[in-house]
Amino acid sequence: MNIALLGFGRMGRDVEQAATERGHAVSLRFTSHHQLGNAGSVARDLTGIDCCIDFSCAAASVEHIQKIAPLRIPLVVGTTGWHEHLARLTEFVTRCEGTLFHAANFSVGAHVFFHAVEAASDLMNRFADYDIAIHEVHHRLKKDAPSGTALALAEKILKRVGRKTSIVSSLTTAQLLPHELLVTSSRVGSVAGTHSVFFDSPVDSLQLTHTAHNRRGFAVGAVRAAEWVRERTGVFTMDDFLITE
Secondary structure: OEEEEEOHHHHHHHHHHHHHHOOEEEEEEEEOOOOOOOOOOOHHHHOOOOEEEEOHHHHHHHHHHHHHHHHHOOOOEEEOOOOOHHHHHHHHHHHHHEEEEEEEOOHHHHHHHHHHHHHHHHHHOOOOEEEEEEEEEEEEOOOOOOHHHHHHHHHHHHOOOOOOOOEOOOOOOOOOOOEEEEEEEOOOOOOEEEEEEEEEEEOOOEEEEEEOOHHHHHHHHHHHHHHHHOOEEEEOOOHHHHHHO
């Protein structure tokens, strides 16, 4: 499989290594200094490419989806921060009969963790004496906070716990309100990523945590997503991948 990388930072280099180890060729690399062409030239730019993998930035990812979907070249997007456009872009990709696989986190272990959090939230919805919070830790160079994974966890909790209706990511002097779900972040050193969900009551506490030891799990997961999605049309997530793997 010939792959084009959109964004060639730390994750891009890890994805290239993982792709090479799995027998694929990274034929093209696009960066802020060597950008994907405009609508008129993008088909020429991507000649011979079987799949694109995007770890660029939110604004660029939106443009990439709009440029690549009409070409029917599968696109795997690991960038976060663009999901306010997800509904519109899902409709666009579907109309183009294109292929988009998007995930805030490509780690298989992380998605099993998601399912564990969902199951715990379903149960905790019955017990109002349990408060809930999320905390995530990443390396100091990470650009967004909270992480896309933490926000995805928060959305899953909001869908399942009726007493939590909004997300807050910082506290000033105001007291946290009962309906608010606090999602906090730390940035330190070279931490690959740790996400914890806390369920706390006056009598006991439950903590669910996923810890990434390095970025390799994300990179391998993105390449496996590219392999899986190559012969498919539509919009997919890691849930689709896990169920039909």
